[in-house]
Amino acid sequence: MFYSGLRRAAALARFASSSRVLASSSSSSSSSAVEASFSARPILAFRRAMCADPMHGYDASRAGTCEYTDVHYPDPLDVTVPRKMQVADAGYFRDFGGVTRFSGPASTVKCYENNPLVREALGEPGNGRVLVVDGGGSMRCALLGDNLAGMAVSNGWAGIVINGCLRDSEDIGKMRLGVKAIAPHPVKSSKRDPGMREVPVTFAGVTVRPGDWIYADMDGMLVGGPEKFEL
Ligand SMILES: O=C([O-])CC(=O)C(=O)O
Numbered sequence: 557m558f559y560s561g562l563r564r565a566a567a568l569a570r571f572a573s574s575s576r577v578l579a580s581s582s583s584s585s586s587s588s589a590v591e592a593s594f595s596a597r598p599i600l601a602f603r604r605a606m607c608a609d610p611m612h613g614y615d616a617s618r619a620g621t622c623e624y625t626d627v628h629y630p631d632p633l634d635v636t637v638p639r640k641m642q643v644a645d646a647g648y649f650r651d652f653g654g655v656t657r658f659s660g661p662a663s664t665v666k667c668y669e670n671n672p673l674v675r676e677a678l679g680e681p682g683n684g685r686v687l688v689v690d691g692g693g694s695m696r697c698a699l700l701g702d703n704l705a706g707m708a709v710s711n712g713w714a715g716i717v718i719n720g721c722l723r724d725s726e727d728i729g730k731m732r733l734g735v736k737a738i739a740p741h742p743v744k745s746s747k748r749d750p751g752m753r754e755v756p757v758t759f760a761g762v763t764v765r766p767g768d769w770i771y772a773d774m775d776g777m778l779v780g781g782p783e784k785f786e787l
């Protein structure tokens with residue numbers, strides 16, 4: 557306890573002195589991009605200072621769901637405050653991919669216990685998109701497996717979010733792909749009923765329209781609308 561208190565105090569002192577250096581040099585014409593980003597990003601600069609401590613191994617440049625909600629989801633209890641983001645219900649998804657932090661514009665599939673359109677979508681160039689599959693929350697079969705997930709990786713999809721199940725979860729966990737789903741299930745889905753592409757889908761307390769930006773990490777999932785957010 558005592559040592560961690562000292563460590564924190566040292567990190568705070570480093571943060572204070574680095575902010576003084578940056579503040580005094582920011583008036584000069586030689587301000588670097590780092591200094592510019594410091595003034596725009598005090599929270600990230602603070603994290604960077606904390607990270608100078610080798611005991612803290614977290615990512616100093618993180619801009620994840622917590623930082624986005626701090627800025628764009630101002631008062632969680634005041635329902636009259638306008639929101640720029642929707643936040644998915646807690647505990648709805650589990651992370652299954654080898655990547656847990658991903659973002660991109662959504663492409664959507666709506667289907668029920670059938671996955672031909674999931675295959676069709678993942679066979680297209682992903683260009684960093686996130687495939688959002690509303691499988692109606694069925695717990696009776698899997699809408700994604702290792703073959704389809706492998707196609708997603710090869711075709712450049714950033715991630716897949718499934719309101720339903722997947723299989724081959726051990727293999728998917730080794731892939732360079734973000735995947736959120738409800739649960740694993742060993743049974744594959746039918747191939748008879750295609751379902752629908754690029755329609756609005758609603759689950760986990762959020763509505764995703766095609767083109768909406770998805771931000772996902774281990775803390776949750778945000779839907780940011782058609783405009784991409786940068787911190
Ligand atoms: O084929 C399916 O429907 C799911 C599957 O197992 C895979 O993608 O490997």
Ligand SMILES: [Mg+2]
Nearest residue numbers: 701702703724
């Ligand atoms: Mg399989």
